Each structure stands twice: as C-alpha cells, then as structure tokens.
Amino acid sequence: MQRALQLAALGAGRTSPNPLVGCVVLDAQGRLVGEGFHARAGTPHAEVQALRQAGERAQGGTAVVTLEPCCHHGRTPPCSEALLAAGIARVVVAMDDPDPRVAGGGLAQLQGAGVEVIRGICAAEARALNRPFLHRLHSGRPLGVLKWAMSLDGRTALPNGSSQWISGPTARSWVHRLRAGCDAVIVGGGTLRSDDPLLTSRGQRHPEPLRVVFSRGLELPDQARLWHQAEAPTLVAHGPEAPADGRQRLDQAGVERLELPRCEPAALLEALAARGCNQVLWECGPALAAAALQQGCVQQIAAVIAPKLLGGEAARTPLGDLGLVDVNQAEPWMLQRLQGLGPDLLWQLNAPGPS
Ligand SMILES: NC(=O)c1ccc[n+]([C@@H]2O[C@H](COP(=O)([O-])OP(=O)(O)OC[C@H]3O[C@@H](n4cnc5c(N)ncnc54)[C@H](OP(=O)(O)O)[C@@H]3O)[C@@H](O)[C@H]2O)c1
Numbered sequence: 001m002q003r004a005l006q007l008a009a010l011g012a013g014r015t016s017p018n019p020l021v022g023c024v025v026l027d028a029q030g031r032l033v034g035e036g037f038h039a040r041a042g043t044p045h046a047e048v049q050a051l052r053q054a055g056e057r058a059q060g061g062t063a064v065v066t067l068e069p070c071c072h073h074g075r076t077p078p079c080s081e082a083l084l085a086a087g088i089a090r091v092v093v094a095m096d097d098p099d100p101r102v103a104g105g106g107l108a109q110l111q112g113a114g115v116e117v118i119r120g121i122c123a124a125e126a127r128a129l130n131r132p133f134l135h136r137l138h139s140g141r142p143l144g145v146l147k148w149a150m151s152l153d154g155r156t157a158l159p160n161g162s163s164q165w166i167s168g169p170t171a172r173s174w175v176h177r178l179r180a181g182c183d184a185v186i187v188g189g190g191t192l193r194s195d196d197p198l199l200t201s202r203g204q205r206h207p208e209p210l211r212v213v214f215s216r217g218l219e220l221p222d223q224a225r226l227w228h229q230a231e232a233p234t235l236v237a238h239g240p241e242a243p244a245d246g247r248q249r250l251d252q253a254g255v256e257r258l259e260l261p262r263c264e265p266a267a268l269l270e271a272l273a274a275r276g277c278n279q280v281l282w283e284c285g286p287a288l289a290a291a292a293l294q295q296g297c298v299q300q301i302a303a304v305i306a307p308k309l310l311g312g313e314a315a316r317t318p319l320g321d322l323g324l325v326d327v328n329q330a331e332p333w334m335l336q337r338l339q340g341l342g343p344d345l346l347w348q349l350n351a352p353g354p355s
Pocket residue numbers: 147148149150156157161163166187188189190191192194195214215216217218219263264265283284285286287288289291316
C-alpha cells in the first residue's frame with residue numbers, strides 16, 4: 001500500500017475533479033507484476049494501468065489500491081469489472097470512495113463476485129493524500145489555500161504601495177510549485193490593478209491552473225498580463241450587480257466571465273467546484289483574504305516571512321478586519337510544516353477545528 005500511495009502522488013495537481021489513485025498488482029505468489037496511477041481525468045484509472053502491465057499474471061493475484069475501485073461508467077469503464085475480468089482474487093483498499101456514484105458499491109460488487117476484500121490499510125495516509133478531493137465531496141467547495149508573503153514586521157507592502165519583491169527567488173519558485181498543485185489561483189480586482197500579476201506555475205503544470213479575478217465593480221485595466229491567455233486561461237467572476245460596460249469590455253477582449261448569484265467567496269468556490277476544481281489558491285490582498293476566511297473558504301495558510309523590516313503604520317498587512325473584538329477569539333492555526341526557503345521562512349498551517 002505504501003508503494004501504491006507513492007504512485008498515487010505522482011498525479012498530484014492533475015487529476016481534478018478526480019482523486020489521486022495508485023495501484024499495484026501482485027501475482028498469485030505475491031510478486032509485484034503491475035503498477036499504475038491515475039495521471040489525469042479522462043485517462044485510464046490506476047487499476048486499469050496496473051492490470052495492463054500485469055497481463056495474465058494478474059490471474060489469481062491481488063490488487064492493492066489506495067481508493068475503492070469505481071463501479072460506474074464515467075469517462076472510462078468501471079475498474080471493478082476490469083479487476084473481475086483479469087481474474088483478481090483479492091482486493092486490498094486503503095479507503096472507501098465517498099463519491100456517491102461509488103460509496104461502497106465497487107467493493108460490494110467485487111465481494112459479490114467472490115473476491116476477497118480487505119479495507120482500511122493505511123487509511124489515514126490515503127485520506128491525507130486526497131484531502132482536496134474529499135473536502136470538495138463533503139463541502140461542495142474546493143479546498144482553499146491562502147498564501148501571502150510578508151516582512152518580519154508583518155507588512156505586505158510599503159505605505160506607498162511598493163511590494164515587489166518582499167520574498168526571495170527561492171520562495172517565489174516554491175510558490176510556482178504551490179500553484180502547480182492547485183486547479184485555480186484567485187486574486188481580487190485590487191491585486192490585478194496594483195500588481196499586474198502573471199499567476200502561472202511557470203510551466204510546472206499542464207494545463208496551467210485557471211487564473212481567476214474576482215471583482216465587484218469590473219473596473220479592471222484594459223491591458224493586463226492576465227488577458228494574454230496563450231499560456232493559461234483567465235476567468236473573471238463577478239456578482240449580479242456588475243456594471244454592463246465592464247462586462248462588455250471583457251466580452252470584447254475575449255476574457256471569459258462568470259456571473260455568480262452573490263459576489264461572495266463561498267459562491268465563487270461553489271462555482272469552481274462545479275467546474276471540477278478540488279483545490280484553489282487565494283493569492284489575493286487583505287480585503288478578499290479576510291472575506292474568504294470569514295466564509296470558511298480557507299483550510300490552509302502558506303505564509304512566507306522575509307527577514308526584512310518594512311515599517312510604516314499605514315503599511316498593508318495580509319488581512320483586513322476579521323470582526324474579532326477579543327484576542328481570545330482568535331483560535332490558533334495548527335502548524336503543519338516550517339521550512340526555510342533561502343533567507344525566508346515558510347509557515348504552512350491548517351485551520352483550527354475539523355477540516
Ligand atoms: N504580499 C502578498 O502576498 C500579496 C498578495 C496579494 C496581494 N497583495 C497586495 O494586496 C493589495 C490589494 O489588496 P486588496 O485588499 O484590494 O485585495 P484584492 O485581492 O484586490 O481583493 C479585493 C477586491 O476583490 C474584489 N471582491 C469581490 N468580491 C469581494 C468580496 N466579497 N469581498 C472583498 N473583495 C471582493 C473587489 O474587486 P473590485 O474592486 O474590482 O470590485 C475588491 O476590491 C495590493 O497592494 C497587492 O500588492 C499582496
């Protein structure tokens with residue numbers, strides 16, 4: 001199962017809306033004869049790949065899979081049937097698939113056909129691996145990661161607005177890798193106006209994550225790097241009150257627009273889940289970051305702290321008002337990892353409470 005989990009992780013950032021899945025096939029004598037992982041939605045599932053490699057040696061053997069095999073006809077035929085057709089005698093899974101189209105049905109079908117089923121092996125690791133997928137299934141929203149870079153004294157820009165670059169090149173490359181693991185990267189209109197960001201993974205993910213601009217007023221620049229979409233797609237999301245001229249300008253520029261029922265982070269994430277996003281990155285400024293946090297749209301924080309002092313009481317900080325009136329209302333986030341990135345320090349944290 002450890003090997004199957006390693007294989008599953010090879011698909012990281014590319015399988016959405018599907019989960020990461022890895023599979024190894026052992027022959028009747030317990031020798032490893034096939035390996036596979038799910039590389040991308042629409043391509044063969046891990047089990048099918050491993051079975052192909054194993055060929056006839058799968059007969060009477062064992063399939064070890066990180067997730068319950070599917071039993072529904074999606075873009076590819078059901079893996080439960082492929083396992084039966086290959087003559088697999090035993091299936092070992094780390095966890096059941098909570099997708100309502102499967103939800104125990106895959107294992108029930110296998111058991112009904114006389115296959116021995118063992119479940120729950122390395123279940124915690126498997127759940128951690130597929131946290132974004134599981135979060136979307138349970139909440140109807142992609143898992144949200146909020147990222148910011150700030151000085152040691154907690155500033156994200158000088159009072160005059162100058163902000164590039166607070167962190168060093170190592171931290172910035174790490175952010176490109178972080179983007180590569182996300183299906184969409186979100187900024188607000190203010191960040192687009194002040195930073196003209198590019199928001200790509202610099203080629204580390206194919207296709208690049210969807211770049212999303214969230215704006216109420218659609219007063220967006222005519223020229224912006226995000227409007228050049230040869231490298232990566234861009235979507236502008238807005239609410240019902242967005243002015244007609246702003247909509248028209250975007251339509252004329254060939255930028256996709258999405259009208260949400262409400263101009264709120266939660267509504268945006270629900271729309272992105274419907275488009276198949278399992279994980280999104282908030283790379284926005286303080287106003288939108290605070291709104292996203294308040295609506296439960298952030299499950300992880302990645303904060304890069306540079307050993308620089310920017311000062312200035314009027315300088316920007318990562319977060320706008322969270323509506324707290326007592327410091328004791330602020331629950332501690334749970335440290336997941338501390339890592340040096342050149343001269344900078346990366347804090348990765350999980351939200352307090354159940355995810
Ligand atoms: N250091 C860092 O890591 C980092 C990262 C990102 C940004 N920044 C800095 O942050 C500054 C921009 O800050 P900002 O607060 O204006 O951030 P922002 O990312 O532009 O978000 C605010 C904008 O989001 C849009 N929005 C849509 N719905 C919203 C809602 N429900 N609640 C709040 N906003 C909503 C609005 O756009 P419209 O105004 O278009 O309607 C609003 O002005 C820039 O100076 C940038 O350099 C720093």
